[in-house]
Amino acid sequence: MSEAQSITGEQGIARELTAFQTNILVILAKEPMYGLAIKRELEEYYGTEVNHGRLYPNLDELVELGLVEKSELDKRTNQYSLTDDGYEAVLDGVRWTLSKVVTGEDRADEIREIVDESLEN
Secondary structure, eight states, rough: OTTTSSSSHHHHHHHHHHHHHHHHHHHHHHHHHEEEHHHHHHHHHHHHHHOHHOOOOOHHHHHHTTTTTEEESSSOOOEEEEEEHHHHHHHHHHHHHHHHHOSSSSHHHHHHHHHHHHHHH
């Protein structure tokens, strides 16, 4: 049993994910992807190679936890997509982060600017 599986409740599980697993969920919030596309996004973020032996066991665990859905694109390629619970886990993380970062109007304005820039891209 993994550390994440030892916590009960959807919100509890989401809050016990590793940073790597959380980053996978954030990547999948954009759109469903196949494994190598997820790998490339993670490598771009980390600035280093992500081994298959690290990626796929974490994807499998996220599937087992009901946060990611796995489907077959073809006989060799699986596609991964965020479930509703996975999306709620991402939102929970964003809410928690914002509750710690936004301590006044100045910081709220900075966050609004970040959101506006994201919408432009």
